[in-house]
Amino acid sequence: MKLKLHIWRQKNAATSGKMTSYEMDNVSPDMSFLEMLDVLNEKIIERGEEPVAFEHDCREGICGSCGMMINGMAHGPEKLTTTCQLHMRKFNDGDEITIEPWRAEAFPVIKDLVVDRSSFDRIIASGGYVNVNTGGVPDANAIPIGKKVADYAFNAAACIGCGACVAACPNASAMLFTSAKISHLGSLPQGQVERMDRVINMVSTMDNEGFGGCTNHLECEAACPKGISAEYIAQMNRDMMKATFTVR
Amino acid sequence: MQLNANIPDGPIAGKWDDHKAHVKLVNPANKRKFKVLVVGTGLAGASAAATLAELGYDVHVLTFHDSPRRAHSIAAQGGINAAKNYQNDGDSIYRLFYDTVKGGDFRAREANVYRLAQVSVNIIDQCVAQGVPFAREYGGLLDNRSFGGAQVSRTFYAAGQTGQQLLIGAYQALMRMVGAGKAKLWAREEMLDLVLVDGHAKGVISRNLVTGAITRHAADAVLLCTGGYGNVFFLSTNAKNSNVTATYRAYKKGAAFGNPCYTQIHPTCIPVSGDHQSKLTLMSESLRNDGRIWVPKTKGDTRKPSEIPENERDYYLERKYPSFGNLSPRDIASRAAKQVCDEGRGVGPGGLGVYLDFADAIKRLGANVVKQRYGNLFEMYERITGENPYEVPMRIYPAVHYTMGGLWVDYNLMSNIPGLHVLGEANFSDHGANRLGASALMQGLADGYFVIPYTLGHYFASFPKMNITTDHPEFVKAEEEVKGKLNRLLNIKGKRSVLSFHRELGKIMWDYCGMARTKEGLEKALELIPKLREEFWQNVTIPGSGEELNQNLEHAGRVADFLEFAELMCYDAHHRNESCGGHFREEYQTEDGEALRNDEEYSYVAAWEYTGVGNKPILHKENLEFNEVKLAVRSYK
Ligand SMILES: Cc1cc2nc3c(=O)[nH]c(=O)nc-3n(C[C@H](O)[C@H](O)[C@H](O)COP(=O)(O)OP(=O)(O)OC[C@H]3O[C@@H](n4cnc5c(N)ncnc54)[C@H](O)[C@@H]3O)c2cc1C
Numbered sequence A: 001m002k003l004k005l006h007i008w009r010q011k012n013a014a015t016s017g018k019m020t021s022y023e024m025d026n027v028s029p030d031m032s033f034l035e036m037l038d039v040l041n042e043k044i045i046e047r048g049e050e051p052v053a054f055e056h057d058c059r060e061g062i063c064g065s066c067g068m069m070i071n072g073m074a075h076g077p078e079k080l081t082t083t084c085q086l087h088m089r090k091f092n093d094g095d096e097i098t099i100e101p102w103r104a105e106a107f108p109v110i111k112d113l114v115v116d117r118s119s120f121d122r123i124i125a126s127g128g129y130v131n132v133n134t135g136g137v138p139d140a141n142a143i144p145i146g147k148k149v150a151d152y153a154f155n156a157a158a159c160i161g162c163g164a165c166v167a168a169c170p171n172a173s174a175m176l177f178t179s180a181k182i183s184h185l186g187s188l189p190q191g192q193v194e195r196m197d198r199v200i201n202m203v204s205t206m207d208n209e210g211f212g213g214c215t216n217h218l219e220c221e222a223a224c225p226k227g228i229s230a231e232y233i234a235q236m237n238r239d240m241m242k243a244t245f246t247v248r
Numbered sequence B: 001m002q003l004n005a006n007i008p009d010g011p012i013a014g015k016w017d018d019h020k021a022h023v024k025l026v027n028p029a030n031k032r033k034f035k036v037l038v039v040g041t042g043l044a045g046a047s048a049a050a051t052l053a054e055l056g057y058d059v060h061v062l063t064f065h066d067s068p069r070r071a072h073s074i075a076a077q078g079g080i081n082a083a084k085n086y087q088n089d090g091d092s093i094y095r096l097f098y099d100t101v102k103g104g105d106f107r108a109r110e111a112n113v114y115r116l117a118q119v120s121v122n123i124i125d126q127c128v129a130q131g132v133p134f135a136r137e138y139g140g141l142l143d144n145r146s147f148g149g150a151q152v153s154r155t156f157y158a159a160g161q162t163g164q165q166l167l168i169g170a171y172q173a174l175m176r177m178v179g180a181g182k183a184k185l186w187a188r189e190e191m192l193d194l195v196l197v198d199g200h201a202k203g204v205i206s207r208n209l210v211t212g213a214i215t216r217h218a219a220d221a222v223l224l225c226t227g228g229y230g231n232v233f234f235l236s237t238n239a240k241n242s243n244v245t246a247t248y249r250a251y252k253k254g255a256a257f258g259n260p261c262y263t264q265i266h267p268t269c270i271p272v273s274g275d276h277q278s279k280l281t282l283m284s285e286s287l288r289n290d291g292r293i294w295v296p297k298t299k300g301d302t303r304k305p306s307e308i309p310e311n312e313r314d315y316y317l318e319r320k321y322p323s324f325g326n327l328s329p330r331d332i333a334s335r336a337a338k339q340v341c342d343e344g345r346g347v348g349p350g351g352l353g354v355y356l357d358f359a360d361a362i363k364r365l366g367a368n369v370v371k372q373r374y375g376n377l378f379e380m381y382e383r384i385t386g387e388n389p390y391e392v393p394m395r396i397y398p399a400v401h402y403t404m405g406g407l408w409v410d411y412n413l414m415s416n417i418p419g420l421h422v423l424g425e426a427n428f429s430d431h432g433a434n435r436l437g438a439s440a441l442m443q444g445l446a447d448g449y450f451v452i453p454y455t456l457g458h459y460f461a462s463f464p465k466m467n468i469t470t471d472h473p474e475f476v477k478a479e480e481e482v483k484g485k486l487n488r489l490l491n492i493k494g495k496r497s498v499l500s501f502h503r504e505l506g507k508i509m510w511d512y513c514g515m516a517r518t519k520e521g522l523e524k525a526l527e528l529i530p531k532l533r534e535e536f537w538q539n540v541t542i543p544g545s546g547e548e549l550n551q552n553l554e555h556a557g558r559v560a561d562f563l564e565f566a567e568l569m570c571y572d573a574h575h576r577n578e579s580c581g582g583h584f585r586e587e588y589q590t591e592d593g594e595a596l597r598n599d600e601e602y603s604y605v606a607a608w609e610y611t612g613v614g615n616k617p618i619l620h621k622e623n624l625e626f627n628e629v630k631l632a633v634r635s636y637k
């Protein structure tokens, strides 16, 4: 396949960036999107220029490192698929492809397609855990948990922290990410004790980090490579209401 | 070099409890005066850092990832073993211990393995308390599945995302400590050297991957939890950024490297599709619970799988190993796949593949149950290959997956350098010459949650505190060395990309130090590697500077280390004149092609001492004693 790529190039956080175009031929449909970028980078290096910086690690759709806007869509056109799992057979000979970094105030660009997502870590650090130390815990089978509840928790916990939800949202809101963690822990017996404190702390950190509010566009759910449901946002909002009115 | 395994006396079942009861302690008020550097935030590093911070130590954690949650552990699919015997199917601590020693082809240290089996039960309790959503049965209790090399169901899992869920649990425990100000996180920070003062590990030098800033970290102890080195083969199932740099640079500072040639080739990975291939994708071993592996009986049979009748198929694992069948251990299943492909019976492009077929399982259980068990793996397979495994059998082929070798450690997980502790895949300790499925997650978390919290205090209480600061001459020297090396790399300004060198090295290693090794082949590799290394140092090109995010510079540093480390692997493989576990020397096999061990001469850990780039390292031996498990020919027939 022949392709024309338009890629966002930005030297660092302090300078402004711009789109640059590159031609590619001999792209195999069996290549992954990132392998296509590997090939491009080899060509750029051969010319003595700086290759395109992008993040990746597992290339299996689970670490959440990769992520870019491909033709305006977070992780590209294939549903439930991270950029690293997207394959070139989803594109056609002669296509033009625009590639940009996640855009959000809370995710400043570091270089080219690499952004800083440490705000997510700070949200977790503010309450996304169960407060237990190592050791001295009950036997794992001491508390039976119904399969339905366990599956609900698991589906929320499947989040890979890639940030596609934020990138896809017109308000750059982190509600899907935050609510997934709140629902994962809040649905399990282990997470009940601090359920109300958790939601208050995590939501306030989320707001302070500069993420926008949710106005129900549901772009987040559509873009999520793990299919995390926007129902969790409703659950978080209910918990938030309850927490605000509960004497703590 | 002194290697003392420090195995406690007494009967094996009591060693760990007895040891815990007698190790020296640091009193709670003093703990905060001890600074611990934890390098790596995979299962081993995150669990250790969280637990040590809870105990009150002053913990600093480094990772080259942007977040601790991205560590390679996240990709583990199938599950984690524990001797809970929840299924009432005859499991016990002894049986897990036995299976692991046997699975490792009698090349692991018994005492460590026994302890691993003992603490395995605590791991599951801990993870559940953290909210890890393991798979459950309808009654609400935890579910289990079987993995290779075991005849009981002791593997706990969370769909095909067990590593993710366990890592997120450990990550959350760590972030809780970071939020509480009890642990300091250094993300996007790569350790580039270890600093020794008076023979003790007292710090590291790191580079910030965004700004290029070099930092000296002084501490009272260093924990390397930096994962395995499978990427020396370029193509592997490891995350792209996994590398050997941290452990290799510690080796260059005097740490012994144990059994570097023990690498695990996993039998079920998606075959290579072309020259652009950047990594290989694992299809979890759990698939072998229900999938059946076969190839056509006749050579060069190019019919579609659906057109090959039952009696013309060879279910070779079921045929050769009737009692374990498709769940034979990895080394055995991989070799068997290679054998049938070498015979010309492989399937798919290039004949490098075998079928993993779910047709029977779908008939027996229904597509829905199969989907529930393996849905996400089937989807992943389809995304990568464009084929639907509900309709056509998967094609799989062995790929490099895990490295049993690593820095040598004693029973306390301390290397021969006092103060330097090594956890998780980065150490050599528990898996001998072959790791059983679902045992790496177990080991990483055992080391981090339940072993190091006891044994680290013992080191602190056994030696006077040194209170080193970063202006110590050893830090100045180490920083200069690190900067010098980075500059040297940047100034080569040659013609070849880092990637091309990495690929070429990988090919050499796969061809000569891969699934089957020979004396001649290894000698050939020992000729080729130094040549390639020389070319690298003359002809590599790295655009950009060192004062910015420069992924090529990062990669170059790692490939430079692989180019030295590869030689060490080959020396080790060359010296071990036997076949055991993942180390298969063609000269040493039984008549029916099974690994032929030589217990008389090689029942030891090979711990290598660095003697300079390009020089043959010095071999030290830790003899392995088997008091509990009788040395026997491993049979899965
Ligand atoms: C695809 C796949 C599936 C697997 N499935 C299973 C399974 O089902 N069950 C099982 O038991 N095992 C499985 N394994 C094996 C298991 O996942 C790993 O062995 C284990 O997770 C390793 O954990 P770790 O903590 O030792 O290292 P890692 O998770 O590799 O973490 C290494 C850490 O060190 C950091 N690091 C490394 N070098 C440096 C440096 N120089 N400076 C700073 N930081 C550094 C990295 O940033 C990272 O945080 C699987 C492996 C793969 C590849």
Ligand code: FES
Pocket: A055, A056, A057, A058, A059, A060, A061, A062, A063, A064, A065, A066, A067, A082, A083, A084, A085
């Ligand atoms: S690289 Fe890990 S999710 Fe894409």
